[in-house]
Ligand SMILES: [Zn+2]
């Protein structure tokens with residue numbers, strides 16, 4: 001399993017680094033790990049590959065922007081070290097992945113969830129939504145409106161949770177920290193304060209609108225640009241559309257988990273689209289130009305004379321676009337030769353006549369079969 005690491009970390013630059021800084025950092029590292037310097041050992045070689053791959057994305061402002069949107073953003077990557085939300089990062093994450101853009105998926109453990117103990121600024125919770133797309137939408141990209149409920153700061157108490165004219169009181173048990181420190185031999189353990197539940201404050205006269213929570217559920221609609229090429233498992237982050245923070249903390253983010261519906265005509269394998277097209281046995285024998293569906297409309301396929309059932313043809317560039325902008329895949333058309341049924345008398349006559357004037361020259365496969373099994 002390839003190690004997913006933050007691309008900025010690999011190059012040793014901050015997320016806000018300029019393109020020039022990224023280039024300089026890359027050149028320095030590429031020089032350091034160059035086989036001429038390292039004597040070509042395997043470890044250095046792998047490192048150089050990693051550096052090249054990271055630079056390939058970050059040198060290109062478009063790819064970099066996509067990476068910033070989909071990829072391991074601050075704290076969202078349980079493998080990139082430094083999970084600021086602590087605790088459960090990466091636990092239970094097993095799904096194999098080989099793609100920077102897939103690595104957010106299935107990794108909810110690293111998300112901000114629940115309230116952290118203690119007073120002061122706290123970032124808002126992240127939210128996750130699932131969004132189902134047709135294969136066509138995934139191929140073209142789409143603008144989708146998503147509606148969901150999220151907590152908003154209560155307008156009546158401005159988020160304090162205390163009724164008008166009253167104030168939350170600092171918890172006397174923990175002194176407002178929300179945590180109690182207890183000594184156990186050599187260790188000291190902190191746990192959330194039982195009196196205030198970790199909030200650090202006690203509300204004796206709760207706000208009627210929010211019941212003291214400081215937040216109320218509200219419906220929200222967000223318009224999301226889905227880039228072309230997404231697949232089931234792709235995840236989009238909409239920055240700042242999660243729940244509001246507390247005590248001046250920033251809003252959480254909204255994560256949209258994409259699910260691409262299966263299509264009855266097309267099967268997808270990465271950027272390749274597979275499609276089965278039935279043709280008649282006369283078309284297969286004589287050759288023909290047939291109409292085939294593609295995800296971007298209709299195309300024509302020249303089927304040469306003497307085509308066998310199961311033959312595959314490649315329509316270049318008519319598959320799925322690559323999410324990272326590395327071109328567009330192909331469509332593979334597999335033709336299935338259909339044997340006619342319910343023949344009329346006249347059709348039977350013609351076919352019988354056809355059979356009479358056919359010989360083994362017309363059927364090289366059959367002839368080879370006879371030679372190999374019954375030849376000697
Ligand atoms: Zn309120």
Ligand SMILES: [Zn+2]
Nearest residue numbers: 171174193196
């Ligand atoms: Zn307390």
